[in-house]
Amino acid sequence: MDKKKIEEMVNQVFEESFEIDKGDLSPEKGIFEDLGLDSLDIVDLVVALQKKFGVKIRDDNRVREIRTLGDIYNFIESLYNEGNFSADK
Amino acid sequence: MKRVVITGMGVVCPLGSNVEEYIKGLENNKSGIQKMEKWKEYIGLNTLVAAPAKIENEKSIPRKKRRSMGRMGIFAAQATEEAVKDSGLSESVITSARTGCIIGSTMGGAEAMNDTFEIMLPEKDLSKLSSMNFFKCVSHTAAMNVSQCFGIKGYVMATSAACASALQAVGAAYGLIQSGKQDVVLCGGAEELHAIVAGSFDILFATSTHFNDNPECTPRPFDKDRDGLVCGEGSGILVLEDYEHAQKRNAKVYAEVSGYHTCGSGEHVSQSNKEAMVSCMKETLKSADMQPDNIDYINAHATATIHGDKQEAEALKEIFGDKIPVSSLKGYIGHTLGASGSIELIAALKMMQKSKIYPTKNLNDVAEDCKGINHVMKIQEKEINSILKNCFAFGGINASLICKKIL
Numbered sequence: 001m002d003k004k005k006i007e008e009m010v011n012q013v014f015e016e017s018f019e020i021d022k023g024d025l026s027p028e029k030g031i032f033e034d035l036g037l038d039s040l041d042i043v044d045l046v047v048a049l050q051k052k053f054g055v056k057i058r059d060d061n062r063v064r065e066i067r068t069l070g071d072i073y074n075f076i077e078s079l080y081n082e083g084n085f086s087a088d089k
Numbered sequence: 090m091k092r093v094v095i096t097g098m099g100v101v102c103p104l105g106s107n108v109e110e111y112i113k114g115l116e117n118n119k120s121g122i123q124k125m126e127k128w129k130e131y132i133g134l135n136t137l138v139a140a141p142a143k144i145e146n147e148k149s150i151p152r153k154k155r156r157s158m159g160r161m162g163i164f165a166a167q168a169t170e171e172a173v174k175d176s177g178l179s180e181s182v183i184t185s186a187r188t189g190c191i192i193g194s195t196m197g198g199a200e201a202m203n204d205t206f207e208i209m210l211p212e213k214d215l216s217k218l219s220s221m222n223f224f225k226c227v228s229h230t231a232a233m234n235v236s237q238c239f240g241i242k243g244y245v246m247a248t249s250a251a252c253a254s255a256l257q258a259v260g261a262a263y264g265l266i267q268s269g270k271q272d273v274v275l276c277g278g279a280e281e282l283h284a285i286v287a288g289s290f291d292i293l294f295a296t297s298t299h300f301n302d303n304p305e306c307t308p309r310p311f312d313k314d315r316d317g318l319v320c321g322e323g324s325g326i327l328v329l330e331d332y333e334h335a336q337k338r339n340a341k342v343y344a345e346v347s348g349y350h351t352c353g354s355g356e357h358v359s360q361s362n363k364e365a366m367v368s369c370m371k372e373t374l375k376s377a378d379m380q381p382d383n384i385d386y387i388n389a390h391a392t393a394t395i396h397g398d399k400q401e402a403e404a405l406k407e408i409f410g411d412k413i414p415v416s417s418l419k420g421y422i423g424h425t426l427g428a429s430g431s432i433e434l435i436a437a438l439k440m441m442q443k444s445k446i447y448p449t450k451n452l453n454d455v456a457e458d459c460k461g462i463n464h465v466m467k468i469q470e471k472e473i474n475s476i477l478k479n480c481f482a483f484g485g486i487n488a489s490l491i492c493k494k495i496l
Contacts, residue, residue, distance in 0.1 A: 019148075038153070040156075040220045040221070041156075041220075043219070043220035044219050044220050044221065047216070047218065047219055047220075050217070051217070056216065058216050
């Protein structure tokens with residue numbers, strides 16, 4: 001899976017779960033201040049990413065470091081490179 | 090004690106998503122009952138009819154306000170929006186600490202409960218659960234969501250007394266304003282349809298099962314062919330207001346709430362009890378300082394169960410004889426359970442406004458055991474200055490409310 005595909009799938013999560021327009025999704029966007037998510041949304045973001053990529057990340061400490069959309073792309077890419085997930089499609 | 094009036098109303102129900110559509114549906118003798126093909130997947134569920142309401146335009150509620158709402162939360166928020174608009178109350182009044190919100194329901198969101206169990210039970214894995222499921226499952230989901238959505242800072246409460254929930258909410262709101270603790274209370278009930286809910290009645294043989302292929306012919310309150318209730322959904326919200334507060338802002342007033350009582354039968358968890366119904370209505374009349382003859386119209390609970398309708402007819406006969414017109418609205422909209430008290434009260438208030446009584450739909454031939462009261466079987470023109478609304482619930486819980494026109 002290339003980075004572009006990861007970005008596309010992460011963006012889908014933001015569109016489907018948080019009703020954010022595709023045009024507003026770019027790597028530098030802060031997930032709290034720019035995209036408007038709050039602490040409850042983060043729980044659902046984790047659930048949605050787990051479902052989308054077939055991974056378990058709820059207890060992964062790296063989740064706490066995420067600030068921007070780009071951080072999520074990088075985090076998912078790291079998981080992929082570590083060979084520990086089976087993305088759906 | 091302060092006087093309490095009704096200054097706003099809003100509805101989402103099987104006949105429409107606002108008061109106008111709802112009343113038009115009653116006027117046109119429309120049935121909101123449909124066949125539920127999807128319910129065939131449930132083994133042992135015999136009723137295949139229900140009265141669904143439509144979710145429309147829900148995205149007009151901002152995502153962060155909507156994310157914690159199940160169907161009933163959305164219904165309640167939309168009914169509240171209509172009621173608040175109808176009342177003409179300003180945002181500053183609605184968001185002041187003098188405005189409260191009391192909305193009841195039979196239980197929390199059945200759909201969210203179902204989803205929670207489906208996610209959690211197979212592998213006993215909580216990691217797939219959305220943070221929002223809990224907020225949809227809780228018993229006060231409608232009151233909680235409406236209060237968040239509208240910025241309510243006064244009393245926020247949820248009544249939970251099955252089919253009497255909405256009327257208890259209105260009764261509680263009445264008490265809060267009477268005592269001066271609140272100036273305005275948004276109140277009523279909400280309910281969402283699900284096989285879990287219909288199934289709970291079905292296994293008790295309380296649902297209608299003989300009209301699965303003719304849904305518009307059921308339920309049949311007080312009729313000789315009645316065979317049980319049909320579950321419905323929606324929300325009815327009323328704005329109750331201190332009369333002086335309403336007068337000061339020159340508000341439109343539908344009616345004054347002039348009597349209320351709720352009581353238990355202490356007898357049986359599911360069987361209605363005539364004596365307790367009589368006691369509830371008599372106490373309500375007493376609290377309104379009225380005699381049975383002072384009531385112009387009775388909006389019955391009558392769900393079309395064999396036992397419940399008989400008990401209510403007998404109770405009404407004992408107090409009112411065959412003088413006062415009685416009708417039930419369940420034939421149009423099914424039994425909206427925890428929302429029925431307020432959804433039906435709204436129709437009764439519109440009847441008062443229009444001087445017109447909508448009849449009991451599907452009542453073609455009055456059952457022997459329901460005779461002796463003044464059944465309304467076709468639209469009747471009549472000046473109505475006072476109404477009595479009944480709700481009788483599982484747990485032997487009864488509630489009655491009287492409203493009268495301010496002349």
